[in-house]
Amino acid sequence: MGASFILFVLMGIPLAFLLAKENLANKWLYEALVTLPLIFPPIAIGFLLLLLLGRNGWIGSYFHHININFIFDFKGLVIAGFISGLPLLVKPLQAAIELFPKAIREASYVSGKNSLQTFIWIVLPSIRPTVIAALLVASARALGEVGITLMLGGNIVGKTDTMSLAIYNAVFDGDYNLALILCAFLIVISIGIFFALNMMASAKRAL
Amino acid sequence: MIEIAIEKELLGSHGKMPLHVTLSIEDKSFVALSGQSGSGKTTLLRILAGLENARGTIRVDGEEWLNEKYMLAPQQRGIGFVFQDYALFPNMSVIENLLFVRQDKALAQHLLKLIEMDELAQRKPNTLSGGQKQRVSLCRAMMNHPKLLLMDEPLSALDPLMRTKLQHEILTLHKEFETTTIMVSHDPSEIYRLSNRVIVLNQGNVIQDGDAKSVLLKTQGSQKFSFEGELLDIIKVDVIYVAIVSIGQQIVEVVLDESEARELHVGSVVNISTKAFAPVIQTSKR
Incomplete structure (x- = not known):
């Protein structure tokens, strides 16, 4: 989840910036790709990614040459979390960026700043509550992701099992106590995120 | 330049x-x-x-x-x-x-x-x-x-x-x-x-x-002053007509005769000007 979070910041936010551009070519295609994990069944996405990123896959074979493997590895989990949470991050961010007043951006342009400077110094700080809320929701989604994780990670105990998969494994083994403890742990995290979101919402109202 | x-x-x-x-x-x-x-x-x-x-x-x-x-x-x-x-x-x-x-x-x-x-x-x-x-x-x-x-x-x-x-x-x-x-x-x-x-x-x-x-400046020729306004209403009072005109933020009344009243239409933009009198200017009491 932590690694996915870093990917969200480093890739998700720039992606939202690009998608919010008015004159982006093939915008519908990128939007569809980003939104896909929200609609398409996770197991199916996991399988397609397995084909793509596997040792003989289209992308995976390149990385295999330089000794980087995604499948049945921690990196696979990170990618799974990232892809599942991406639409929940990008969509609200894109909307917030598009709704940001045009005149303020233009005021920055005539002040000599380009669109990237404007985005980093003005738009992003101004929509900060939305950015943090979207990051939290996307990370929570990454935490609970099972389908893609199962396909890419392979559910190897102690190596590529996430909290959710650990609960599945525990139940499968009949160890209900362990499953309950893990559930309690997830409940604590979820409540934490819920309260954080609530606080963000009230801070937004106070603005 | x-x-x-x-x-x-x-x-x-x-x-x-x-x-x-x-x-x-x-x-x-x-x-x-x-x-x-x-x-x-x-x-x-x-x-x-x-x-x-x-x-x-x-x-x-x-x-x-x-x-x-x-x-x-x-x-x-x-x-x-x-x-x-x-x-x-x-x-x-x-x-x-x-x-x-x-x-x-x-x-x-x-x-x-x-x-x-x-x-x-x-x-x-x-x-x-x-x-x-x-x-x-x-x-x-x-x-x-x-x-x-x-x-x-x-x-x-x-x-x-x-x-x-x-x-x-x-x-x-x-x-x-x-x-x-x-x-x-x-x-x-x-x-x-x-x-x-x-x-x-x-x-x-x-x-x-x-x-x-x-x-x-809206005046022409020997006009002392001229205002542009919107004609809001024409009211008949006994034998004369009174036009209610909105000029700037104010409403003024202007007396009309019957032929003028017939020619003017409520809602149109009108010019009010005078030639004969010198306007009086004073500091407003407000």
């Missing part, structure tokens, strides 16, 4: 409308741009700022800002732009708004002092009144030492008192920096007070161009 010769197809209130403007503007002048809404004023301003494209040429001090093949980006034009709705950077304090344009603390403080805003330097825009916001916006536009200052109805959202105050401040800044300025405005008193040239646009074309007095 600014030379403009541009053309652009606009979507006006009556369908498609060509904007066709050829102008040259002297250095250090203060030009008021007037005309009905939808006449192309704002578009002309935005084309000058580089925020919209057009066909034609714009040349500023021999530098090409726009020609057939090339359009200089707004970032490179070195202009100041004051928006109608302020457009301050909401995440930055007053002084940060100014310094974002250029890291020149001395100039920022000087500007804020000039318009008596130096005590509010650390405040965020959402804690300021409309008038205060627009003053910050004005200062921000001056931070670049602009070659050209463009203002799009900067005072139209403010109350009359604040408007007068800001007009004085705009004048103060214009005297100190001598920036060539183009301001869109509808307010005759504002245009008269600030500008030394008025350009009136209609349906995308320049229909009047001259000094404020010759463009704004």
Whole structure:
């Protein structure tokens, strides 16, 4: 989840910036790709990614040459979390960026700043509550992701099992106590995120 | 010297409308741009700022800002732009708004002092009144030492008192920096007070161009004064008729005879003038 979070910041936010551009070519295609994990069944996405990123896959074979493997590895989990949470991050961010007043951006342009400077110094700080809320929701989604994780990670105990998969494994083994403890742990995290979101919402109202 | 010769197809209130403007503007002048809404004023301003494209040429001090093949980006034009709705950077304090344009603390403080805003330097825009916001916006536009200052109805959202105050401040800044300025405005008193040239646009074309007095004064020939107003009502009182006319912010009554009453239509724009009497002028009691 932590690694996915870093990917969200480093890739998700720039992606939202690009998608919010008015004159982006093939915008519908990128939007569809980003939104896909929200609609398409996770197991199916996991399988397609397995084909793509596997040792003989289209992308995976390149990385295999330089000794980087995604499948049945921690990196696979990170990618799974990232892809599942991406639409929940990008969509609200894109909307917030598009709704940001045009005149303020233009005021920055005539002040000599380009669109990237404007985005980093003005738009992003101004929509900060939305950015943090979207990051939290996307990370929570990454935490609970099972389908893609199962396909890419392979559910190897102690190596590529996430909290959710650990609960599945525990139940499968009949160890209900362990499953309950893990559930309690997830409940604590979820409540934490819920309260954080609530606080963000009230801070937004106070603005 | 600014030379403009541009053309652009606009979507006006009556369908498609060509904007066709050829102008040259002297250095250090203060030009008021007037005309009905939808006449192309704002578009002309935005084309000058580089925020919209057009066909034609714009040349500023021999530098090409726009020609057939090339359009200089707004970032490179070195202009100041004051928006109608302020457009301050909401995440930055007053002084940060100014310094974002250029890291020149001395100039920022000087500007804020000039318009008596130096005590509010650390405040965020959402804690300021409309008038205060627009003053910050004005200062921000001056931070670049602009070659050209463009203002799009900067005072139209403010109350009359604040408007007068800001007009004085705009004048103060214009005297100190001598920036060539183009301001869109509808307010005759504002245009008269600030500008030394008025350009009136209609349906995308320049229909009047001259000094404020010759463009704004409505009297003709030996008329002592003349007001334009809207005819609100015609009431019959005994044998005469009384027209109720709205002029500026006031309602006046004018006596009509029967033939005049028949010719005039309620809702139309009328001219009220007099020749015989010298008008009396006194300080208002309010």
